[in-house]
Amino acid sequence: MxxxxxxxxxxxxxxxxxxxxxxxxxxxxxxxxxxxxxxxxxxxxxxxxxxxxxxxxxxxxxxxxxxxxxxxxxxxxxxxxxxxxxxxxxxxxxxxxxxxxxxxxxxxxxxxxxxxxxxxxxxxxxxxxxxxxxxxxxxxxxxxxxxxxxxxxxxxxxxxxxxxxxxxxxxxxxxxxxxxxxxxxxxxxxxxxxxxxAPKIAKEDGRLDWTQPAAALDRRIRALTPWPGCFFQNGAETIRVLAAEPAAGSGAPGTVLDAAPTIACGEGALRLLRLQRAGRAATDAEAFLRGYPLPAGTVLL
CATH class of the missing domain: 3.40.50.170 (Formyl transferase, N-terminal domain)
Incomplete structure (x- = not known):
């Protein structure tokens, strides 16, 4: 043909x-x-x-x-x-x-x-x-x-x-x-x-809104990785989240609950598994936190 x-x-x-x-x-x-x-x-x-x-x-x-x-x-x-x-x-x-x-x-x-x-x-x-x-x-x-x-x-x-x-x-x-x-x-x-x-995906769609349920944020990370990628702000620094999973926990949305790190969401919590700072290589959470601590009580944006 x-x-x-x-x-x-x-x-x-x-x-x-x-x-x-x-x-x-x-x-x-x-x-x-x-x-x-x-x-x-x-x-x-x-x-x-x-x-x-x-x-x-x-x-x-x-x-x-x-x-x-x-x-x-x-x-x-x-x-x-x-x-x-x-x-x-x-x-x-x-x-x-x-x-x-x-x-x-x-x-x-x-x-x-x-x-x-x-x-x-x-x-x-x-x-x-x-x-x-x-x-x-x-x-x-x-x-x-x-x-x-x-x-x-x-x-x-x-x-x-x-x-x-x-x-x-x-x-x-x-x-x-x-x-x-x-x-x-x-x-x-x-x-x-x-x-x-199904709208065209934009870069800003990757921003994690901690007031949403953990299950929704988990789906967002799985849907938008590798592009445009999901991210949050810690002060002036943008940090990408490449993998995560829902976890037990509760608190004010965006609050770091433990050293996993686990982040409180609007419903439940999200354990971050793989992270990346701007200009750095992606690493698992344990290695990431050795160079960039996120102490319990930190509030992420």
Missing amino acids: RLAFMGSPDFAVPALRALHAAGHEIAAVYAQPPRPAGRGQKDTPCPVHRAAMELGLPVRTPARVRRDEAEHAAFAALDLDVAVVAAYGLILPRPMLEAPRRGCLNIHASLLPRWRGAGPIQSAILAGDAETGITIMQMEEGLDTGPMLLREAVPIGPRATTPEIHDALAALGARLILRALAEDPPPVPQPEYGVTY
Whole structure:
């Protein structure tokens, strides 16, 4: 099948590799443009771009496509059977959605209609969902509103993290898109009930609010690590929390209760397991406290 692949982050790479290995003719790979990264701030291709170069596939990196008629014409000229989209990062306009003979199929990292939008994995963990999954969806102009072709669930364990769920869903998405192309299942409209939205995650979302229940803060740390990362303030210093777990204890929210260290929350307490100061390496709590004590009674912000 002649197709275009449109994706940018690590999540999309297994699907690209699976489509290539299955023998599909990939006429073009679309990815976000290279951006400055690293200490030297050199323009760096995104993961899909790098994978496409390894596979010898042509790559296009338009900065925008929504109102670019020349880009619409170039896309139509590819004469595609289908386009596969996985976390591309740009909104496709109607001329591009309708150009391939079978339209554009999206690999979405949730069980639609739950968690439409940009941050479905993090949102599922933050909400305490028992499962998430992959939906292969026929794209239309609405935000993740198109009819569903395939849908498969993945459990979210009690200590699951975003990287673990991300990798499981990326692999599942690669398997399901191959099935969708081979089987051409009939589209099923999304139900009108159960719709939720997953907003784009921002850096400030990582701030720990000690007035919240410990269970909610635990989910936040598991959902937002490694990016944007969770943090609190001790005076003027920002300290990142990379791992924690709910613990017994109570007190004024933000108060250090013991040397574990355990921090009182709005409900219950949170034991910090792995921490990092700015410009320092991440360490387990015991090693961290040898160089940066947090005495009982300290109030964290």
